[in-house]
Amino acid sequence: MTQTSILTVDRLVKHFPTKAGTVRAVDDIAFDIATGDTLGLVGESGSGKTTTAQCVLGIYPPTSGDIVFEGATIGVMFNRRSKELKRKIRIVFQDPGSSLNPKRTIKQILSVPLRVHGIGTDRERLTTMSRLLEMVELPPADYLYKYPQAIGGGEKQMVAIARALATNPRFIVLDEPTSALDVSVQGKIINLLMRLAKELNLTYLFITHDLSLMRNVATRVAIMYLGKLCEIARTEEFFRSPMHPYTNMLLSSIPVVTEQEESLKPKKIVSQGEIPSPVNIPPGCSFHLRCPERLPICSEVDPEMAIQEDGRVVRCHLFPAR
Amino acid sequence: MDRLLAIKDLHVGFRIFEGQLRVLNGVCLDVKEGERVGLVGETGCGKTTTVKAVLRVLPTPPARITGGEIIYNGQDILKMTRRQMTMLRRHELTAIFQDPLQSLNPVFTIGTQLRDIVRDSAIGRGQRLSRREVEARCLSALHETGMPDPERIMTNYPVQLSGGMRQRICIAEALSTNANLLLADEPTTNLDVTIQDQILRKLDELVEEKGASVVMITHSMGVVRDLTQRVNIMYAGSIVEMAKTRDLLERPKHPYTQGLMASVPKLTGEGVSEGIPGRIPNYLDPPPGCRFHPRCEHRMEICEMTAPPFFETGDEHQVACYLYGGKT
Numbered sequence: 001m002t003q004t005s006i007l008t009v010d011r012l013v014k015h016f017p018t019k020a021g022t023v024r025a026v027d028d029i030a031f032d033i034a035t036g037d038t039l040g041l042v043g044e045s046g047s048g049k050t051t052t053a054q055c056v057l058g059i060y061p062p063t064s065g066d067i068v069f070e071g072a073t074i075g076v077m078f079n080r081r082s083k084e085l086k087r088k089i090r091i092v093f094q095d096p097g098s099s100l101n102p103k104r105t106i107k108q109i110l111s112v113p114l115r116v117h118g119i120g121t122d123r124e125r126l127t128t129m130s131r132l133l134e135m136v137e138l139p140p141a142d143y144l145y146k147y148p149q150a151i152g153g154g155e156k157q158m159v160a161i162a163r164a165l166a167t168n169p170r171f172i173v174l175d176e177p178t179s180a181l182d183v184s185v186q187g188k189i190i191n192l193l194m195r196l197a198k199e200l201n202l203t204y205l206f207i208t209h210d211l212s213l214m215r216n217v218a219t220r221v222a223i224m225y226l227g228k229l230c231e232i233a234r235t236e237e238f239f240r241s242p243m244h245p246y247t248n249m250l251l252s253s254i255p256v257v258t259e260q261e262e263s264l265k266p267k268k269i270v271s272q273g274e275i276p277s278p279v280n281i282p283p284g285c286s287f288h289l290r291c292p293e294r295l296p297i298c299s300e301v302d303p304e305m306a307i308q309e310d311g312r313v314v315r316c317h318l319f320p321a322r
Numbered sequence: 323m324d325r326l327l328a329i330k331d332l333h334v335g336f337r338i339f340e341g342q343l344r345v346l347n348g349v350c351l352d353v354k355e356g357e358r359v360g361l362v363g364e365t366g367c368g369k370t371t372t373v374k375a376v377l378r379v380l381p382t383p384p385a386r387i388t389g390g391e392i393i394y395n396g397q398d399i400l401k402m403t404r405r406q407m408t409m410l411r412r413h414e415l416t417a418i419f420q421d422p423l424q425s426l427n428p429v430f431t432i433g434t435q436l437r438d439i440v441r442d443s444a445i446g447r448g449q450r451l452s453r454r455e456v457e458a459r460c461l462s463a464l465h466e467t468g469m470p471d472p473e474r475i476m477t478n479y480p481v482q483l484s485g486g487m488r489q490r491i492c493i494a495e496a497l498s499t500n501a502n503l504l505l506a507d508e509p510t511t512n513l514d515v516t517i518q519d520q521i522l523r524k525l526d527e528l529v530e531e532k533g534a535s536v537v538m539i540t541h542s543m544g545v546v547r548d549l550t551q552r553v554n555i556m557y558a559g560s561i562v563e564m565a566k567t568r569d570l571l572e573r574p575k576h577p578y579t580q581g582l583m584a585s586v587p588k589l590t591g592e593g594v595s596e597g598i599p600g601r602i603p604n605y606l607d608p609p610p611g612c613r614f615h616p617r618c619e620h621r622m623e624i625c626e627m628t629a630p631p632f633f634e635t636g637d638e639h640q641v642a643c644y645l646y647g648g649k650t
Contacts, residue, residue, distance in 0.1 A: 044514035152601040182364040182541070183585040187597030190587075209514065213587040216594050239589065253519035254589070255544025257571055261589040270523075271516040274484055 005032040006171055006203050007056065012065035014051050021279045025051040027227035028065070030305065033171075033220075038197065038204040040218030040235070042211055042250075044275060048227040049207045053173045056205065057091055069171070087117050090164040094176040096156035100148040106133075106159050107144045113166040132162040136192060154185030158192065165196070173205045178213070190217060211254055212261075215239055223247050226278060226286040229305065233312035242266060243314045245291045285317070293318060325393075326503060326535050327353040327376070332390035334371055336605075337383055343605040345371055347559040347613065348390070348629070351537075353503065358529070358536040360546035360567065363556035364582075366602050369539045370420075372556075373505045377417060378407055394503070412446025416501035420508040422488035426480040432491055433476030436460045436498065443499035463498035464491075468524055486517040493521070497528050504529065507539045522549060543586055547571055552638075555579050558603055558613040560629070565639035575641040577618050612643070620645055 014026040026048045033039045043049045055062045058078035067075040074085060093099040100109055110129045114120060120128055130140035136158040148156050157177060164172055174193065178186040194217060197204060206218060214221055215235060222232045223244065230244040242248050248266045256262055273290035276282055282289050288298035297317050305313050306321035334346035346368050353359050363369050374380045376392055378399060392399040394410070402410065419425045427435060440459045444451045451459070464472035467490040480488055489509060496504060509525070510518040526549060529536055538550050546553050546567060553570050555563040555578065563576040574580045584595040600617040603609055609616050615625040624630075624644050632640040633647050 044516065154601070183587075184364060184582055184598040185601070186587075187585045187594045188599075190594045191596060210587065211515075212589050213594075215589050215591040216587050235591075239591070249516055253515045255518075255542055255548055256589060257543045257547060257583065257586050258588065258590075264589045271519045274486055274517070275514070 004034050006035045006070060007205070008032040008066075008068040009052070009056070010066040010068070012052065012055060012067065013063045014048075014055055014060060015063045018279070023278050024227050024281060025278060026055065026062075027281075029224070029227070029229045031222055031229065031232055033203055033205060035203055036197070036201055037219045038206050038217055040214040040221045041205060041207045041224060042209060042214055042221060043224030044209060044250075046226075046275060046278060047224040048278075049224055050175055051227075052224070053091070053175055053205060053207055057089060057173060083117060087167040088170045089173070090167065090169040090171070091173040091175060092157070092160050092164050092177050095180045096148070096153065096160045097180070099160055100156055102148055105145050105147055109148075109159065110163055110166060113163060117167050119167065128166070132166055133159075135165060135196065136162045138162075152185070153181050154189060157181065157189055161189075161193065161196075165200070168200075169202070171203045171205070173207070175207045176209070177206075179208065179210070186213075193217075211251060212256070223250065226276065226281055228286060229313070229315060230287070231312065231314045237310060237312060239264065243308070243312070243319055244316050245269070245293050245318070246287050249290070249292075324355045325352060326355045326357075326395060327351070327537075328391075328393040329372070329376070330391045330393065332372070332375060332392065333388040334368075334375055334380065335386050335388050337386060341606050344608055345559050345605050346375070347608070349556070349559070350561055350632075351554055353535050353537055355502075356533055356535055357552065358538060358550045360550035360553035361537060361539045361556060362541060362543065362546055362553060362582075364541055364602065367556045368559040369556060370507055373417065373507050373537070373539060376505065377411065377415060378402075409446055413443045413499055414501055415503050415505065416496040416499050417505040417507060418489075418492050418496045418509045420511050422485070422492045423480065425492055426488060428480055430479075431476065432478055432480065432483075433460065436463065436476070436491070436495055439495050440498050443501075446499075459498060463494040466497070466528060467491075467494045468520070469494070486513055486521065489513060489521055490524070493525055493528070497532065497534075500532060500534075502534055504534050504536045505539070506536060508541070510545070511540070511542075518545075525549075543571065543583065555582070558608065559605070560613065560642070562614065562642045563640065564632075566637065569637060569639055573639075575635055575639065575646060576614075576643050577620050577645070578614050 010030050012026055012029050016023040016025055041049050054060050056067055058076060058081050061077045062075050066073055074081060078086060107129060110132060111125055114125050114128060133140040133143055138155060138158055178189050196202060208214060218235050221235050221238045223230045225246050230246050242251055249269045249271050252266050252269045253271050269292055284299040284301055285303055288294045295317055303315050303317045305315045306319060307313055308319060329349055329351040332346050332349040336343040336345060349372055361369055375387060387400060437456050437460055440456050441451060461472045464475055469475055469490055510521050540546060550567050553567045554561045557578050563579050574583050581598040585597045587594050598617055603613055611627050612625045612630055615621045622644060630642045630644045632642050634640055635646050
């Protein structure tokens with residue numbers, strides 16, 4: 001799998017020192033993404049999903065660990081990365097209302113990445129921008145000269161996607177691209193992203209807290225809890241038989257709409273306890289305080305990531321390595 | 323079952339610089355005694371405005387209630403005096419809002435805030451409680467919501483607690499009044515799913531125990547399915563469909579409800595639908611007739627002229643859409 005993987009994250013650690021103590025936002029995680037795949041990174045708030053993404057993008061330098069992109073180590077701040085690398089890795093943020101400059105027209109917003117990366121002459125850029133808008137299904141004549149506040153939330157997010165596509169990237173980080181939107185517009189954005197991935201052979205790191213959405217978009221799913229990964233598996237296998245107790249709790253907590261879905265959920269595991277503060281992570285397995293199946297060893301020894309028979313990775317004492 | 327709350331043809335507008343925002347456009351909503359009713363709609367469709375109108379906490383101006391009635395236990399809330407309203411809020415109506423950080427006062431401890439509520443709601447019922455009784459009721463209210471160590475929580479400020487704990491405080495405050503009607507305005511939208519599950523389960527238990535009626539406002543169909551018996555779907559300031567919850571989720575009738583149901587990503591993994599084209603109308607100049615017609619794929623001529631009334635389609639299932647109007 002390694003020869004086709006576009007991004008490999010190995011033993012990534014990101015700590016933030018604060019007055020109250022060190023926040024272990026990302027604590028020793030490892031995963032890889034194969035070219036053309038969509039990895040869904042799922043977790044509750046404060047679990048370190050966004051920090052992971054920001055390390056990949058170079059917004060933060062990692063405390064330790066490696067990030068390998070297309071065979072080269074890239075674990076440094078973005079200002080020390082080559083322009084070529086920045087062209088290849090792009091991001092779409094959660095809230096298009098704050099990621100698009102309200103004082104610039106859409107044409108100006110889209111022209112920034114083109115100018116920075118020196119793509120085309122002035123005249124060519126206008127055609128490129130029209131093509132970008134067409135790619136995200138917005139008629140260029142209607143939208144190029146509008147300001148972000150004049151268009152709806154879903155359309156703004158499409159402009160943000162067009163901006164990410166402007167430099168012809170290979171890899172896009174989607175940081176909760178639809179959580180700020182209503183479900184009736186979410187569908188359109190998701191279908192657009194999936195179509196673009198196929199057409200342009202893009203690879204996504206899709207961050208979300210919505211497992212039902214993940215079921216429909218991701219090829220593989222990684223579950224994060226308090227800076228650590230609990231489970232990585234292919235989507236179908238994951239939803240057919242989740243292994244980690246936290247994943248079971250998460251799945252059984254989702255409110256669903258139909259009988260058919262209800263039958264797919266694992267038997268009711270009652271959610272209990274609070275998510276501990278990342279400054280003060282309990283010893284041993286970070287989930288043991290809330291875990292319904294805890295063993296004596298859980299409060300002492302932190303389990304390792306263990307590869308199971310079917311190739312999935314679980315970090316739990318219940319499932320030791322084979 | 324008796325009717326506890328009946329909202330009839332409620333119209334609310336907001337006066338702004340550009341003109342009049344006509345937000346609520348004839349909202350009708352019934353809540354029977356002991357019943358749990360869901361109110362579902364997308365951002366900006368007027369769910370919160372409806373709740374605020376019932377509690378009479380809409381800032382007027384800019385808001386203006388331009389028509390309709392809100393009948394609570396036979397009396398029109400909109401015609402009540404300030405004094406009557408205070409009494410009503412003390413022990414009849416109560417609410418939980420979306421963001422507990424905004425509904426809790428940051429400069430007072432939880433104890434101070436909770437004691438005030440317990441004392442005043444008792445006064446509303448004509449009782450005077452001793453300090454010790456107030457203290458005991460506060461602690462038991464916190465205890466009921468599954469809070470560990472209530473004594474310590476009483477001395478904490480809201481910022482010292484996590485989001486889930488703050489929302490539990492709000493639930494404790496709301497339920498300690500023993501109110502007849504609880505208006506829960508997206509109580510778990512800001513919370514993570516595992517915490518949401520805990521909070522909703524707790525709320526469900528406590529409401530069951532106290533026999534209160536609930537209006538559950540949310541944009542999540544899943545939450546409604548678990549918690550309510552009847553549901554109302556709201557779009558752009560009016561109710562478009564009302565039915566028993568199971569019935570509605572299995573057989574949505576209104577084109578908007580159908581679109582909404584199809585847009586919800588499912589665990590079965592059959593892909594995501596395209597959603598509903600277009601967006602919610604501008605309230606300054608809402609479309610005439612049915613407000614959904616510009617986005618509707620079944621629109622007819624009549625939809626653009628007059629707003630549809632409710633048509634009965636069997637078993638308390640009512641739809642405001644001409645598709646179900648018969649051929650008269």
